Amino acid sequence: MRRRPGAALTAVLTAALTAAAVLTLPAPAAAAPGPSVAPQWWFDSWDVHSLWAAGADGRGITVAVIDSGVQADIPELRGKVLPGADFIGNGSDGRTDYDRSEFSHGTAMASLIAASRGFAGIEGLAPAVKILPVAVPLVNVIRRGEPPEDSTSKAIRSAADHGAQIISMSLGGPRFEARHSTPCPQDIQDAVLHALGKGALVVAASGNSADSGSPVEEPGVCLGVLSVGAVNAQLAVTDFSSRHRYLGVTAPGRDIATLTREPGSAFAESGTSHATALTSAALALIWSKHPRESARQILSRLLATVTDRGPKGRDTQYGFGVINPAAAIAAGPAVTTGPNPVLDAAAPLLALRRARATPPSPVAVASRPDAALGEYRIGARPAELGPSVYLPAAGSAVSGVLSLVLLIAAVRRRRRRRATAALSA
Incomplete structure (x- = not known):
């Protein structure tokens, strides 16, 4: 190599x-x-x-x-x-x-x-x-x-x-x-x-x-x-x-x-x-x-x-x-x-890319001050990957994707809550 x-x-x-x-x-x-x-x-x-x-x-x-x-x-x-x-x-x-x-x-x-x-x-x-x-x-x-x-x-x-x-x-x-x-x-x-x-x-x-x-x-x-x-x-x-x-x-x-x-x-x-x-x-x-x-x-x-x-x-x-x-x-x-x-490990990041590429609805834009997922970097930080892939005994690198899935779910829930609040107002 x-x-x-x-x-x-x-x-x-x-x-x-x-x-x-x-x-x-x-x-x-x-x-x-x-x-x-x-x-x-x-x-x-x-x-x-x-x-x-x-x-x-x-x-x-x-x-x-x-x-x-x-x-x-x-x-x-x-x-x-x-x-x-x-x-x-x-x-x-x-x-x-x-x-x-x-x-x-x-x-x-x-x-x-x-x-x-x-x-x-x-x-x-x-x-x-x-x-x-x-x-x-x-x-x-x-x-x-x-x-x-x-x-x-x-x-x-x-x-x-x-x-x-x-x-x-x-x-x-x-x-x-x-x-x-x-x-x-x-x-x-x-x-x-x-x-x-x-x-x-x-x-x-x-x-x-x-x-x-x-x-x-x-x-x-x-x-x-x-x-x-x-x-x-x-x-x-x-x-x-x-x-x-x-x-x-x-x-x-x-x-x-x-x-x-x-x-x-x-x-x-x-x-x-x-x-x-x-x-x-x-x-x-x-x-x-x-x-x-x-x-x-x-x-x-x-x-x-x-x-x-x-x-x-x-x-x-x-x-x-x-x-x-x-x-x-x-x-x-x-x-x-x-x-x-192999591909499942990248699926959450691909979902984030698609979310960024799709123009958000006017309600979603009005309901939050940040750009769409702007604070989340595609190159995930170790904390977002879960157990460190650097350490041989730290568990599967792919298991860190669970952290990303949870992160995406949390962001989506937050967005839904904000959108609901905007509509009710």
Whole structure:
């Protein structure tokens, strides 16, 4: 997972990926694509080629990759990368990868999602999707200009406004209670809500910091974001994958082969970045097979069909479980109406946004001096979130939504009382 730079990040930068190895071996003869040193085992586990043959190949879906940019001219991605945006300040349209390292982070993630079979046999999980690249000033990117301070939130909004149904962010920055008043910065939470309001799904890495206490990471901690951890080929959570109470799901993230911006070059590395990209691609597969379903229904399919590992139900290591797109695609429509804790967590804030966007009645305006919910900030303060998400033993982060529900109910009751008083006068 790649870090975002910033005052709170540069001093606590940790290694984004583990176990790097340059790949030079040809693809094996086995069914799973990829090189023999790092076969793409999930193709066999999920019977991916059969899913493609049945029409679940990502067709009609746009996945935004918010990262270091995507090298659109490598053969395996040619024709699949749309003009995007650059919030690094380099003046590109996102179709250039500005990662200083050979690994080429943004291109690597895009290759896991959409690459046609090429060097070392590497294939993307959803080869028919379109990639919308949005470049942001991550640590270790080439910068020729000055990025905006709120580049991540602008990137999320841009992706949503330009038609991305899935927004994939293999990045994050730690948040600490001693330094930050909220687990999720308000501008990023607002941008996530904007994307959800547009009907998009937002996916982010949980972090690679299990060995350093698993600090809270944004944007993964933000309400409404699907936070993703990493497992190996045996579906065991990796040693580096951050443990969080808000973790959503886990996906393949150990020894994953990816392409770079240089044609004929690839790496095998590990990280929750890879798991995030594969989860985004899995959602694209599901959506392409069920194109009439809403974002909520697609995510409900994914959550209802995970392989539960560890303690029963949601836990800090696996979230709800390991993704299984084949099971999600095959499941009946009943799963689409099941619980969706990820999106339910953001529902009260989305309701507040709608309340702000709807002009209040003349009676309601006359009955109260404050603007509509003006004293309440969308970026909820810790007291409004309930038990602190920063503390491992403090209870579920999602449980804080109850506080928001109560707050909304109290505000509405207050408004009704004031309106009634105005009418009786």
